[in-house]
Amino acid sequence: MVEHTDGVEAAGDAGGADDGVTEVLDRPLPEGIRRRVIGLVAEAFGGLTVAELPAQLRQYARFTPTRRAKFAGNAMAAAVEGDPVFRQRISARLRETGSELVEALDAGSPPAAADPEDVAAMAFVLRPPGWVKLVTAAGEEAQRASAERAGEEAQRELRQLREELASVRAEARAETERVRAELEAARRESESHQRRLRSAVSDVRRGEAALRKAQAELESLRSEAAAEKAAALAETRRIKSRLAEAEAGLEATRRAAREGRSVEDMRLRLLLDTVLDAAQGLRRELALPPASVHPADTVDAVQPGTMTPKDIATRALSETDPALLDQLLALPQAHLVVDGYNVTKTGYPTMPLDKQRLRLLGGLAMLAAQTGAEVTCVFDGAELAAPVLLAPPRGVRVLFSKPGVTADELIRQLVRAEPPGRPVVVVSTDREVADGVAKAGARPVASALLLRRLART
Numbered sequence: 001m002v003e004h005t006d007g008v009e010a011a012g013d014a015g016g017a018d019d020g021v022t023e024v025l026d027r028p029l030p031e032g033i034r035r036r037v038i039g040l041v042a043e044a045f046g047g048l049t050v051a052e053l054p055a056q057l058r059q060y061a062r063f064t065p066t067r068r069a070k071f072a073g074n075a076m077a078a079a080v081e082g083d084p085v086f087r088q089r090i091s092a093r094l095r096e097t098g099s100e101l102v103e104a105l106d107a108g109s110p111p112a113a114a115d116p117e118d119v120a121a122m123a124f125v126l127r128p129p130g131w132v133k134l135v136t137a138a139g140e141e142a143q144r145a146s147a148e149r150a151g152e153e154a155q156r157e158l159r160q161l162r163e164e165l166a167s168v169r170a171e172a173r174a175e176t177e178r179v180r181a182e183l184e185a186a187r188r189e190s191e192s193h194q195r196r197l198r199s200a201v202s203d204v205r206r207g208e209a210a211l212r213k214a215q216a217e218l219e220s221l222r223s224e225a226a227a228e229k230a231a232a233l234a235e236t237r238r239i240k241s242r243l244a245e246a247e248a249g250l251e252a253t254r255r256a257a258r259e260g261r262s263v264e265d266m267r268l269r270l271l272l273d274t275v276l277d278a279a280q281g282l283r284r285e286l287a288l289p290p291a292s293v294h295p296a297d298t299v300d301a302v303q304p305g306t307m308t309p310k311d312i313a314t315r316a317l318s319e320t321d322p323a324l325l326d327q328l329l330a331l332p333q334a335h336l337v338v339d340g341y342n343v344t345k346t347g348y349p350t351m352p353l354d355k356q357r358l359r360l361l362g363g364l365a366m367l368a369a370q371t372g373a374e375v376t377c378v379f380d381g382a383e384l385a386a387p388v389l390l391a392p393p394r395g396v397r398v399l400f401s402k403p404g405v406t407a408d409e410l411i412r413q414l415v416r417a418e419p420p421g422r423p424v425v426v427v428s429t430d431r432e433v434a435d436g437v438a439k440a441g442a443r444p445v446a447s448a449l450l451l452r453r454l455a456r457t
Contacts, residue, residue, distance in 0.1 A: 029124065030139040034077060036121030041076045042069040044093035054079050054086050080125060091126045102126065110134065116141040319446065322453040328443060329371040331423035337414055337437075338364065339407060339428035340379040343447040346429060361393050363454035368395030376414060380407035408433045415440045 029037070042065040045053075050061050057079060060072040068076070079086045095102050101118065104110050105128045110119045120138030123131035318324070329336060344356035351359070361377060368375040374397075381400040392398040401410045411426060415437045418424050424442040427450045428434055434444035 032117050033120045036117050037124055038069050038073040040125055041090055044090045047093045052089055054083055325449055325453045328425045329373040334373040334423040336373050336375045337426045338377045340377045342428045346447040347451040364396045365393035378407050378410050412436050415442045
């Protein structure tokens with residue numbers, strides 16, 4: 001804001017010389033009028049040469065009016081107030097515009113419809129006779145308008161506050177009603193809980209009475225059981241006594257039987273000798289050769305010099321060495337049973353199921369051709385969305401489990417179907433399958449071992 005002190009003289013008229021009349025502004029220039037003054041000076045500023053500008057304003061000569069008002073506003077206001085020559089040059093530029101307001105002020109009759117602040121700002125720059133009155137009147141009008149705006153703003157705020165107060169009161173009433181409703185609901189719920197509590201207390205009392213009755217009955221039963229136990233012990237002692245008497249009578253009967261059996265034994269021995277003599281005569285008559293097969297020969301066991309799948313484990317081969325599988329399949333009449341999906345999902349799980357089956361069966365066909373072993377590959381039928389059109393490769397039996405039967409159970413059925421003593425090798429990483437077939441006499445190996453063996457072919 002541009003401040004004025006008492007005793008500051010106004011500049012002269014449009015001719016550039018003082019008319020002998022000194023007018024003094026006895027109060028600071030209102031802020032609104034000051035902004036209008038800076039705007040007028042910023043617009044007229046561009047029509048002056050650099051030499052015509054005060055030294056402190058020459059650096060703003062090339063600025064636009066807006067930037068000039070923003071950055072040099074205070075300096076231009078001070079120059080208009082304190083530099084009469086600069087003010088006269090600005091006044092001359094304003095008069096050259098031919099503005100009706102300028103002409104009216106020079107004529108001493110400002111238009112009544114004009115904005116008071118525009119009139120005061122133009123009068124402050126042009127300094128026509130009576131300009132102080134115009135500026136003072138404009139300031140008072142601005143203050144009055146500001147007061148009116150402040151009053152209107154206060155009224156608006158008051159109305160807003162009243163509306164907010166009414167809203168708060170309404171919300172408070174609603175909240176009060178809600179709290180009352182919740183309190184009433186809580187009271188009803190409390191009464192319900194109290195009724196339930198009284199009912200529960202009554203149930204507990206009835207339960208305690210029933211418990212006391214049950215305890216009395218239990219004591220009665222215990223007494224009866226003790227009496228029955230004593231009676232049972234007495235009966236047991238009586239029975240033991242009768243048993244001892246019966247055993248003594250039995251022993252006496254046995255002795256009598258042994259004494260009477262000697263005659264029967266003699267008669268039986270004579271009959272036996274007769275049968276033996278008859279059998280020898282029949283053998284001579286039929287010329288029967290001596291028996292060459294003994295009962296011990298019918299027992300299935302491993303004879304010296306032969307190997308079983310379990311013997312292979314004692315030959316110092318690692319469980320992950322593919323040579324172990326070769327030795328197992330080299331046994332006479334070896335049968336290799338493969339848990340198909342267990343092997344494929346261990347070796348190549350990202351492939352589709354049909355590709356997994358084809359890849360595994362191709363490798364098993366080559367293994368069967370190399371070893372001559374019987375090979376059976378089992379797949380879980382639950383994995384199939386439709387029947388599989390598959391031609392098994394030469395030397396490989398392909399089986400799918402029936403609905404409701406898992407591949408693991410089908411493998412155990414195959415192992416149980418083999419005669420005891422035949423070398424059966426089962427390939428599966430499933431611990432349950434491996435333990436089950438091992439109990440049935442088969443040799444389980446890991447799926448990784450078969451995958452390594454197939455990778456070698």
